[in-house]
Amino acid sequence: MTPVATDPFPPAANQFTAFLRAAVSLDNAGLRGEALEALQEAEVLLPDRPESAFLLGGLYERFQYWAKAAVFYGKALQSKPEAPRVWHRLGIVHLHEGALPEALEALEEAVSQAPEVPDYATDLSMVLSRLGRFEEALGLVRVALTLRPDDIHALNNAGHVLQCLNRSAEAVGFYDAALLQSSSHPVIRFGRATALLKAGSFLEGWQEYEWRWQSSRMVRTDIEAPVWEGEDLQGRTILVHHEQGYGDTLHFIRLVSLLAARGACVVVQVPVPLVRLMERVEGVDRVFSVMPAEERFDYHCAMMSLPARLGLESNVVGPVPYLSVPDDEIIRQGNALRSVAQGNPARPDFIVGLVWGGDPRPHDLRATQTDRRRSISLKTLEPLFSVDGIRFVSFQMGMPRHQIEVTGLPLVEGTNDILDFQDTGARLYGVDLLITVDTSIAHLAGGLGLPVWMLSRADSCWRWGERGTQTGWYPTMRIFRQSRSGDWESVVETVCVALERLMDVYRSCQAASPAS
Template sequence: MTTLSPSPCLLTRRTFTEYLRVAVGLEEVGQRESAIDVLREAETLLPERPESLFLLGGVYERLQCWEKASLFYGKALEARPHAARVWHRLGIALLHRDDLRGSIKALDTAVQQDPAIPEYATDLSMVLSRDGQFEAALGFAQSALKMQPDDANALNNAGHILQCLNRSAEALQFYDAALQRSPDHPVIRFGRATALLKSGDFFLGWQEYESRWLSSRTVRADIDASVWEGESLKGCTILVHHEQGYGDTLHFIRLMPILAQRGAEVVVQVPVPLVRLMQRVAGVSRVVSVLDPADSFDYHCPMMSLPVRLGLTAEFVGQFPYLSVSEEDMTTQGGKLSAQVQGSCQPPDFIVGLVWSGDPRPHDLRATQTDRRRSMSLETLRPLFSVKGVRFVSFQMGAARHQVAETGLPLVDGTENILDFADTAARLSAVDLLITVDTSMAHLAGGLGKPVWMLSRSDACWRWGDAGTQTAWYPDMRIFRQPVAGDWGSVVNDARLTLVRLMDLYRGYQHESGE
């Protein structure tokens, strides 16, 4: 036990301030739970002063007890409602509680009460961008920069917001300026990497993308092999392992044939739901979900590091399609689903698969907030159901699948008893078109060479670029982009009108062919 971490039972007859000091000391030596216990004791001695309430909230914030922090900041503001600093800290606490609207209100109050503090405007710009209010966010970032032009955080915010506004070339200027002030800042470097990729500079973008290892990612240390840095692979065995989300692996598994062409035996490690599908990818010798201690590799490489190691300078399509399922699976699963949807309908209707929501990833607050912008409700897609001659199949997984029953829309569930992506791929063979938000399903359908319409949030992922309806990644994909953040109505209406035109062509073809 150090002098900074006494047992809470020894804290009798200490003052409120001493309790706070001890709690901070416990936190500094990694004893967070003990620190929280001490703060509970401190609450019993809490003086009825706004300053004390603010201090207690601040220590709770330090311990990432966001609910408690916002509680005591709120109490401090009841006594002193014009304390801009307290409004600012309340805004940060509410952000971490995923209360974006409450956070924006608190931070905006701080800015109004003390507009001369650039930090308040900087943080408000960040929260506004999390909420998809990019134009307003840019205005506050610019206000902060007028007061403090060399602030790295404000410069980074401006870069990120411009990238979200699909002005990635402009964003790079702010990222570069931010890195001049803070050259090794991992968040700024990673933001710059995605802006480079989104603007089409893949040569520099892939190099800078390696900066993710400085912050949000950790290089694996459980593999007894060197990280591949581009050395000759002739006669070598390389382990390529899944990284980030399912969509990233489905997107970049297309690179395996290049490794095989360089003489490598390619072993791929992916989560169980991807194993069967990956076994059919060209260039892959073996697929595993868990490493065997007896396995031996010459090199290993994270999936998303392959582009820079391979020296790719542009969007690489490669062999296409690069995903497939067996004829047997297409017949049994795809054929069964097709029969279920069509029934005895003659001539056959056009079958469209739907996915309207992504994985909210509740363990990652920022990812959750991004998913809120990329996902929609099934009800929003209702206009599509007015198009005659179309039958719809749901490929939606997770909690959002329950919306089928809630809306009452005529939608066949195509996910029953699906075990993995190979099952999903087999059932996709039953549909003529998949309409989906930006999830792994877009990459699955795209990699299978299936026609796919992707409904994209306005702040599109870097891989879809700043503009355009086409992408070199997937020749059979069409992108429908929100004109402004949150405007799914325009996107769905555009897709509906396009589907109407497609159905005119489809029925015309059926008539000409005598179906």
């Protein structure tokens, strides 16, 4: 008698597979909620097989439930750790979660187990770059390109990493090679734009920068007027609207005077904290934060599209200062801050404003990771407090303010009751120098024509170029750059030396003054 064959897939396993298929079908039909319910049913029936856990993790990854995906990829690896494909997917979901150390560990394991797979090396290079380990990232992406020379993702990563290494001209070459395969790839075109701008190729870079509308920005659809593409503005009204961060608007509001010079009536829409400051900019007719229903325009243009429309060719644009605050506010707020901070009036201390943290923007994962590289801990800045004759004033906003209490460093609080950027600007007149990381207050001080020392991460923003201590954007700014990613200690040492020299001059001037 012939024995009956055993079903290799028992009923529970078949039901598990059925729920997975149902989840895919429901999701394809646009029924995401029902699809997730099917996955939850599948969880209950999960067979004790690594392949099943991997499939379930893959569907949770598809639905962007990163934590759930990581759990089931982890289950798959418990019984079968030699699985580079699973390690790779685990690394990717950790990357999406923002868990960079965990992503690094998983992708390193994938590359270790399957060094011949270029995709693993490419994705590992991406994680390394987000951690600021750019030289290592470049080595990995070169390995990937050796294995697959025309890989579009590896070419794009190479461009990004070279740009972060301040080798932007080389980066453009890799972006160009990637675009031979997909000439309209928006992410690559936008990466190429920032590389061109960082390399100083402004005219072409600004034209390329318009690709952001297809890669990372949403075009406004609530304005009836057409987008301004360079048409004659004589006698026309144009709305210029805030688009990205506060710093971008503070940086490029200077260009509205060029629109006014063409005969335009310029209306500006910005967030509330910028309104009062923008009202005083030359060429601005009126400002609002919420667009009134009765407003009508002939054209509109996003703030960061003005350079392309105006054919900007350099970073020397118009007179500085182009921002201002009322004299009475300078007296009321700036002088009040100085009187609190100056110490002995007969021999006043030199007053330095300090900002050590940017906005982490937790809603934007990439921005959060960049902020970790651009921000400094207040503890790291402690050596500055050893320079004799300086009183420090905190202009720090947000969560990093708690570091003042933690460190116990002697800082005068300069932000109490600040309502907007005009208040901040008025108080900046109460200090002799601002030292800040690359955040919006650097643009505020620069636009006001006030002395500012900016501490820049190694992979500096495109607007600061690749090297040098000066920038055409702001004649009163001095840039202190990291020579190596993550190394703020050497930057602080350099700033300390500069402060010591500055204080020698300051005390010499005090000694020579007849009033001393």
